[in-house]
Amino acid sequence: MGYDNMNKKTIALIMSVIVLWQLIALLMNMKTLPSPVSVAGRTVELIYPKPLLLLHVAESTKRLIIGYLIALVLGLSVGIISGLEGNLKKIINPLMGFMISIPTIAWVPLLLILVGLGDKTIILAIFLGGFFPIAYNMQRGMEIVNLDLIRAAKIMGLKDIKCILHVYIPASMPSVITGARLGIGYSWRALVGAEMLAATEHGIGFMIYASRAFQDVPAMFLGLIVIGVLSYVTDKILITSVENKTIKKWGMVTQHG
Amino acid sequence: MKARKINKILSFMAPLLLFFIIWQIVGVLDLMDTTLLSKPTKVFERIIQLIQATNKKTIIEHSAESITRTTIALFLATTIGCSLGILLGLKKNIEETLNPIITFLMPIPGIAWAPLFITWIGFGNPTIISVGTLSAFFPIVYNTSLGIKSINKQIIWSTSIMGANRRKIIKDVILPGSLPHITTGFKLGLARSWRTVIAVEMLAATTGGLGYMVFDAREYLDVTTVYAGIILMAFLYLLVENTLIKELENKTIKRWGMIT
Incomplete structure (x- = not known):
C-alpha cells in the first residue's frame, strides 16, 4: 500500500x-x-524517420556491457587472488590505492595516443573505471570471510576452486555487490567522458557533445535525461535484483525501507 | 607511533617503486615501443622541466589552477549542499518532494553537464567551477540529510524536555550527531569535484589546469607529459586524502568517539 x-x-x-x-x-x-515540449519534439525527431537516438543508446550500451564485463571478470579474479595470497596483497594493495586515485578520465588522453580514437579507447576507459573499485572491494570481502567457514569446508573435502565458488564468493557477497555497484557508477562516468573525447560517430556522450556545435540545447537535455534513466535502470534494476536474489535472500543484510 | 607511520608509508611506497623499476626495465630494454611507453626516468625529468619551464605555464601553475577550481567548487557545494541537506533532514515533506529529483540527478556524470554549461556560460572558469560544484553537491546533500535522519529521536526528545530550544538542538545535537555522514559526503564530494574539474578542463579550459595540460600534450603525442600529469594527479589526491581529510576526521568525529 x-x-x-x-x-x-x-x-x-x-x-x-x-x-x-x-x-x-x-x-x-x-x-x-528549452521547454519540455521542445525536448519531446526533438526526441521524436531523433527517433523518426531515422532512429538516431536509439543508435546512440545502443552503441553506448554495447560499450558499457563489454567494458564492464571485462572489469567485472578481471576485477573479481584479481580481488580473489590477492585476497587469498597475503604476499601478493602486500604488493597489489598499494598499487591499487594509487591507481584508484587517478581520475579515470585522465587515462583517456593516454589511450588516445596509444590506441587512437574510437571504440577501443572508450571500452578501455570503461574497464579502467570499473576495475579498481571491483577488485578493491572483492579483496576487502575476502578479508572478512569467517575463517571457520573455510576450515569447515576444507575438512569436508571442498577443493580450491569449489571452495572459492561456494564459500568465499557467497560469504563476501555484500562486498562483491558494493564493488559492482561502485564499478558500474565509475564505468558510466568513464563512458560518458570518453565518448565526448574519443567517440567518432555514435554514443550518448558523443550526442551531447556534438549537440554543442549546433547549439542544440534540447538534444543535450535529452541526453542528460537518457543518462539519468539508464543509470537508474543499471543500478536499481540490475544490481538491486542481484542483491535481492543473493544477500537479501540469504539474510546477510536487513531489508529496510 | 612515529616508527609505525614511517613503516606504513614505506610499505605503501615499496610496491610503487617496484612498479616504476619494472616499467624502467621494460623501457630500457625496448620491450615495447618506447615512444609510447616512455620511461619513469624520462617522466621524472619531464616533471623537473615542467617545474622550471619559462616559456609556458609550469606544472605547479597548472596544479594550482586545478586545485583552486576544486576548492571553490567544493566550498560552494558544501555550503549549498549542507544547508539544503539539513533542511531536507528536518522537514519531511520537503524531503519527499525533492528526494526523487536528487536521486535522478545524482548518478548523471558531472562531465555530461559540461556541454550544456559551455553553451550557457561559455568556456573557462565559470563552466568548470559550476560543473565541479554540481557534481560534488549531490553526494553532500544526500549524506547530510541521511545523517540527520539517522540521529536517534530519543536524544532529541530528551534534550528538548530538558529545555533546549530548537536552535540549540540543531547546533549541539543534530549537527554533531550527523557529522560522520557529513564527513562521508564531503569526502565523496572532494573525490567527485576533483575528478570532474580535471575532466571538464579537458573540454572547457582555455588557459590551464592539469586536465588541460594532459589533453593539450596529447595533441603533440607527448606521452611523457601525459604520464607526468597522471602521476601528479594521483599523488596530489592521495596527499589531500591522507593529510587534510584524516586530520578533519581526527579533529571531529574521532575525538568525539563516534568512529574508532
Missing part, C-alpha cells in the same frame, strides 16, 4: 516538475532553456 502511494506521489511530482519547467521555459529565452 505504501509503495503504491509512493508511486502516485512520484508521478505527481514528475508531472509538476514538467509543468513548472514548461512555465519557466515560456517565460525565459527558448534558446537557453
Whole structure:
C-alpha cells in the first residue's frame, strides 16, 4: 500500500516538475532553456524517420556491457587472488590505492595516443573505471570471510576452486555487490567522458557533445535525461535484483525501507 | 607511533617503486615501443622541466589552477549542499518532494553537464567551477540529510524536555550527531569535484589546469607529459586524502568517539 502511494506521489511530482519547467521555459529565452515540449519534439525527431537516438543508446550500451564485463571478470579474479595470497596483497594493495586515485578520465588522453580514437579507447576507459573499485572491494570481502567457514569446508573435502565458488564468493557477497555497484557508477562516468573525447560517430556522450556545435540545447537535455534513466535502470534494476536474489535472500543484510 | 607511520608509508611506497623499476626495465630494454611507453626516468625529468619551464605555464601553475577550481567548487557545494541537506533532514515533506529529483540527478556524470554549461556560460572558469560544484553537491546533500535522519529521536526528545530550544538542538545535537555522514559526503564530494574539474578542463579550459595540460600534450603525442600529469594527479589526491581529510576526521568525529 505504501509503495503504491509512493508511486502516485512520484508521478505527481514528475508531472509538476514538467509543468513548472514548461512555465519557466515560456517565460525565459527558448534558446537557453528549452521547454519540455521542445525536448519531446526533438526526441521524436531523433527517433523518426531515422532512429538516431536509439543508435546512440545502443552503441553506448554495447560499450558499457563489454567494458564492464571485462572489469567485472578481471576485477573479481584479481580481488580473489590477492585476497587469498597475503604476499601478493602486500604488493597489489598499494598499487591499487594509487591507481584508484587517478581520475579515470585522465587515462583517456593516454589511450588516445596509444590506441587512437574510437571504440577501443572508450571500452578501455570503461574497464579502467570499473576495475579498481571491483577488485578493491572483492579483496576487502575476502578479508572478512569467517575463517571457520573455510576450515569447515576444507575438512569436508571442498577443493580450491569449489571452495572459492561456494564459500568465499557467497560469504563476501555484500562486498562483491558494493564493488559492482561502485564499478558500474565509475564505468558510466568513464563512458560518458570518453565518448565526448574519443567517440567518432555514435554514443550518448558523443550526442551531447556534438549537440554543442549546433547549439542544440534540447538534444543535450535529452541526453542528460537518457543518462539519468539508464543509470537508474543499471543500478536499481540490475544490481538491486542481484542483491535481492543473493544477500537479501540469504539474510546477510536487513531489508529496510 | 612515529616508527609505525614511517613503516606504513614505506610499505605503501615499496610496491610503487617496484612498479616504476619494472616499467624502467621494460623501457630500457625496448620491450615495447618506447615512444609510447616512455620511461619513469624520462617522466621524472619531464616533471623537473615542467617545474622550471619559462616559456609556458609550469606544472605547479597548472596544479594550482586545478586545485583552486576544486576548492571553490567544493566550498560552494558544501555550503549549498549542507544547508539544503539539513533542511531536507528536518522537514519531511520537503524531503519527499525533492528526494526523487536528487536521486535522478545524482548518478548523471558531472562531465555530461559540461556541454550544456559551455553553451550557457561559455568556456573557462565559470563552466568548470559550476560543473565541479554540481557534481560534488549531490553526494553532500544526500549524506547530510541521511545523517540527520539517522540521529536517534530519543536524544532529541530528551534534550528538548530538558529545555533546549530548537536552535540549540540543531547546533549541539543534530549537527554533531550527523557529522560522520557529513564527513562521508564531503569526502565523496572532494573525490567527485576533483575528478570532474580535471575532466571538464579537458573540454572547457582555455588557459590551464592539469586536465588541460594532459589533453593539450596529447595533441603533440607527448606521452611523457601525459604520464607526468597522471602521476601528479594521483599523488596530489592521495596527499589531500591522507593529510587534510584524516586530520578533519581526527579533529571531529574521532575525538568525539563516534568512529574508532
